[in-house]
Amino acid sequence: MKPYDKIVCLPDLLRGTRAFPEACFDLAREPILQGCGVDIGYSPEVRTRNSAWTDGGFDPDEFRRLAGMDGESAEARKALWAALYHAVPSRAVDYLFTFISADTLLLTCEIPPWLRDACRDRGIHYVDLRLSPLRFGRDFYVCVRSSDADIGRRVAEFAVATEEIRMEAAMLAANVRMHQRELQDYGRYHFDDLNGALLFVGQTPLDASLLGPEGRSLRCSDFADRLRLLCQGRRLLYKGHPLATEFAEEERAQLERITGQAAAPCPLNAYQILSTHDDVELVGISSGMLQEAPWFGKTAHVLFRPFVPVDVPGTPEAPGAPADCEGYQQVHFQTFLAPAFWCQSITPGRPLPRPVAALTPVPHHHGREIFNQYWDYAKVMIWQRNLWMEGFERSGGGLLRQRIEALEQGAARGQ
Incomplete structure (x- = not known):
């Protein structure tokens, strides 16, 4: 030693x-x-x-x-x-x-x-x-x-x-599904049906996990044959990275050219997707969301390799990880x-x-x-949470709403 x-x-x-x-x-x-x-x-x-x-x-x-x-x-x-x-x-x-x-x-x-x-x-x-x-x-x-x-x-x-990680995933999924059902019960929102979909998870273009051995940042076109194969029998959805909107649109268009089918944007956040009971599969180059998917019972296809291959005792190797990867x-x-x-x-x-x-x-x-790293967990924390909504109202949000309504009424009267 x-x-x-x-x-x-x-x-x-x-x-x-x-x-x-x-x-x-x-x-x-x-x-x-x-x-x-x-x-x-x-x-x-x-x-x-x-x-x-x-x-x-x-x-x-x-x-x-x-x-x-x-x-x-x-x-x-x-x-x-x-x-x-x-x-x-x-x-x-x-x-x-x-x-x-x-x-x-x-x-x-x-x-x-x-x-x-x-x-x-x-x-x-x-x-x-x-x-x-x-x-x-x-x-x-x-x-x-x-x-x-x-x-x-x-x-x-x-x-x-391993058991603790499974509990964390189960608790979060139950949390998300409860709030989804509440919205649906009151008819306030209808969630997209993900059944039969293959969802591509995008990343930022300069993400280190995308860098191949030759120093080039990999793109979905590098995996065109596999993407076409995975898309057979499934409709294609696309979840772009929120910090790379322009690149996301380019990537979505490229996916459509590769697969020959529309890649509809998916507005749901990561944990709404992972927590659903719908039959949806995920695919991407190296997004960490693909490593989260199996903990929620979802199939994920990693086209390249994980940036952080995780060793969890008693579980299969991280999807897409090289066999000799520590x-x-x-x-x-x-x-x-x-x-x-x-x-x-x-x-x-x-x-x-x-x-x-x-x-x-x-x-x-x-x-x-x-x-200051919350990722999509931030949406889990504040989505449909009365404390956040009440906080907004009590800290001036209610008065702001009244002022906007007064301005709109004045505009409608031509004042």
Whole structure:
């Protein structure tokens, strides 16, 4: 068992977004310090704080220059990041690992393939963090995977139980169906019939999960033959990503050309679709919603592969996951914040340097609130909820409605 006395955090230095990885490192820093007695410092991008990176003289701009990203515009850097996602010039990789000693454990966040492969080739171990694609729980799960098999086995001891995940899916489905029935009982809304449909789940065009080995972002046209086969005997529906409306329209048109049938837009949110008793199948390139589907008894077809292959004991492999893929372990957000989790996973046998093994129970949705990541769960929380409607009314919504009605009446009278 290898002890780790040096842990440093390293994000994807070529990716333009920093908020999510830096937040993960910030949240893990104190629990690791208390649990393992190791200060992980800060990532190379945080140059105002002393760390293993700045003290050693590492310059992230020099790394980017060696990788071929120096002096490019923001749009050009996005395209270069995609092209370099799987392979970075050896001069840049060699420069980076000049500052990583053999006894270092890297704490990464959404580790890119080039860095994963470079760590393997040099015998450097890492612990990678991602958010789980199973987003229907009371709070999200943090996914953890380590190249050190011993750490992986110890993390698995904290993994969320299969039975609990099933309960979370069952509770959410019951919740959604109750509110749907209420609307239908009063004749206030009619929900689309999904029976016999194949629903394509869209993504944003620069999603990392869409990047193929050659550095090109995959599109539905890359899977035309399989899509035509899956569509046989089923009508086609399309659920576009809400943050990529223009791309969604292009993708929907492309699906229609491939399949030769209309791809009607589906207005329902993810959990209305997953919770229905209708016979609907899902298909997509790599959307996390496809990994959620089996927990609701739905068939899902993953055309490429999951971005976060989840290892859940006692369940089949994640749909579309490669047979040799190491799965991520899911732990509760509260577990991720616990010093005892880090101590037992990374430095077992050491006593906790501090007496706090874990925080007292954190509030419901605490992780979602910190990261401001609700996805379609936000619709579950506020859809048909009297508290939200009453809150709107009592905070000025009622007066606003009265004012609008008065203006409309005045306009109708020609005033």
